[in-house]
Amino acid sequence: MPALQKPLAAKAAQQDFARGEGGNVKLTTKRGIGRGILSAVGMAAVFLVGAAPARSQGGAPAGQAVPNAKAQPGQAQGAGQATSAASGAKPLMSDQFFKNVQVLKGIPVDQFLGTMGFIAASLSVNCTECHAAGGRGMIRDYAADTPKKQKARQMMLMVKAINQTNFGGAHRVTCWTCHRSDTQPPETPSLMVQNGAVAERDPNDIEVPDEPIPSPAADQILDKYIQALGGAERLAGITSLAAKGTYAGFDTDLGKVPVEVYAKSPAQSTTIVHRSEKAENITTYDGRNGWIAMTNTILPVKPLTGGELDGAQLDAEMFFPAGIKKYLRDWRTGFPPTTVNDQLVQVVQGTTPGGTRVKLFFDAKSGLLVRVARFADTALGFNPSQVDYSDYRDLAGVKVPFHWTLTWTDGRSEFEMSEVQPNVPIDAAKFGESVLPKAATP
Numbered sequence: 001m002p003a004l005q006k007p008l009a010a011k012a013a014q015q016d017f018a019r020g021e022g023g024n025v026k027l028t029t030k031r032g033i034g035r036g037i038l039s040a041v042g043m044a045a046v047f048l049v050g051a052a053p054a055r056s057q058g059g060a061p062a063g064q065a066v067p068n069a070k071a072q073p074g075q076a077q078g079a080g081q082a083t084s085a086a087s088g089a090k091p092l093m094s095d096q097f098f099k100n101v102q103v104l105k106g107i108p109v110d111q112f113l114g115t116m117g118f119i120a121a122s123l124s125v126n127c128t129e130c131h132a133a134g135g136r137g138m139i140r141d142y143a144a145d146t147p148k149k150q151k152a153r154q155m156m157l158m159v160k161a162i163n164q165t166n167f168g169g170a171h172r173v174t175c176w177t178c179h180r181s182d183t184q185p186p187e188t189p190s191l192m193v194q195n196g197a198v199a200e201r202d203p204n205d206i207e208v209p210d211e212p213i214p215s216p217a218a219d220q221i222l223d224k225y226i227q228a229l230g231g232a233e234r235l236a237g238i239t240s241l242a243a244k245g246t247y248a249g250f251d252t253d254l255g256k257v258p259v260e261v262y263a264k265s266p267a268q269s270t271t272i273v274h275r276s277e278k279a280e281n282i283t284t285y286d287g288r289n290g291w292i293a294m295t296n297t298i299l300p301v302k303p304l305t306g307g308e309l310d311g312a313q314l315d316a317e318m319f320f321p322a323g324i325k326k327y328l329r330d331w332r333t334g335f336p337p338t339t340v341n342d343q344l345v346q347v348v349q350g351t352t353p354g355g356t357r358v359k360l361f362f363d364a365k366s367g368l369l370v371r372v373a374r375f376a377d378t379a380l381g382f383n384p385s386q387v388d389y390s391d392y393r394d395l396a397g398v399k400v401p402f403h404w405t406l407t408w409t410d411g412r413s414e415f416e417m418s419e420v421q422p423n424v425p426i427d428a429a430k431f432g433e434s435v436l437p438k439a440a441t442p
């Protein structure tokens, strides 16, 4: 039953972690759930990292350019570039907020936690693998050192040195390069793998080869998409959306809870997940700044910076797809033929104004968008996340996806809309700081 284990383990860790505010809840180690199970890591990261179960359309931790591509210039060098370009606000820094940070200093707290998610995902371990401090494993004990944590610090320095010496400081070698969901990377080539069937490649990893595959220009693919949605003119006629539906994630035991989604052109969006009567996840982007608020977490309101902020912007933009051609830049095509969920897709890559690399996957037949994948920079590598769209329905002459699934290194959430209203007035207070829980606003 491996399929079941993942959510269960993840959920358990998440609950532990979610309740862990104030450090009074024990974090149990979810060891032994096997490799390949991102599991527990996961939800803990979600909650602390806020990697966005609440994210709307686009959904996830956002990214910064170029995970695997050698060929890409301008690759982000690390999470140092913190401040949101838009706001200029001073973010909360890792070594100010946490107690025992020796390597990952001077990066914003959201990126520090994103980095923790990245290493936990790379090794497929739970947070407590390295943080089972003092036998009690409380969150405040995460500051305490353990042998594995020390080892991980050493590995961070090793990776940094490898990249600086050989790759101009780019994230070419990361924890994932060696670990691949294992704590003990193999050193001997496997004859079984060498002679076995070729494993399917994750479509998110597919890159343009040195000799690009002949394919339609990005413009053509995007025009087909806009046409399939109802045409630029009709799309431009929609300037706001207010939707209701259900959300299900590990943080709700996979149970469905109510969600509200609001979007207003240009580029504002808010998603409110009512996890329970007393607990909400709120993700909001007001056109400049973004936050993720989650009740009962160590960081109840997390301002977004860098790639995460970029992702919130992308989410908001994706509600108004007519603008996408202008919003993303550095378009690339020429990817090998690829399938997503068994559908043949055309892949187009773009870059957000903040430098986040985004891949768009369009159904080769219908032209509709089936996936957006993005790559959020952390201090050690790029965290991938994806939103899969489905159930396109007619609404005021255009097509709108009523269902989307957000998947990222730490979890998976389903959004299912029951009602979407176009062009209803939405109070400005629904976006940005004003929608955050008052007491918790930093």
Ligand code: HEC
Binding pocket: 041, 042, 044, 045, 048, 049, 097, 098, 099, 100, 101, 102, 103, 104, 105, 116, 117, 119, 120, 123, 125, 126, 127, 128, 129, 130, 131, 142, 143, 144, 148, 149, 150, 152, 153
């Ligand atoms: C592979 C080992 C490893 C895993 C797994 C791991 N961490 Fe860490 N964690 C570290 C190391 C190493 C540091 C110290 C970093 C430094 O010194 O710059 C750290 C520091 C932290 C801190 C700062 C504590 C303080 O007050 O100083 C927090 C919070 C944290 N980790 C959260 C997490 C979360 C949440 C997860 C799960 C998503 C996680 N960690 C998974 C190795 C790990």
Ligand code: HEC
Binding pocket: 119, 123, 148, 149, 151, 152, 153, 155, 156, 157, 159, 173, 174, 175, 176, 177, 178, 179, 183, 184, 185, 380
């Ligand atoms: C160049 C390959 C390579 C890279 C890159 C790498 N590791 Fe490792 N790592 C290893 C090897 C090999 C071992 C096993 C070492 C041993 O047995 O002593 C290991 C062991 C570990 C362990 C101990 C695991 C255990 O259960 O004993 C931790 C923790 C760890 N690595 C964390 C990291 C982190 C975090 C990163 C990214 C910052 C990273 N590693 C990047 C090769 C690598």
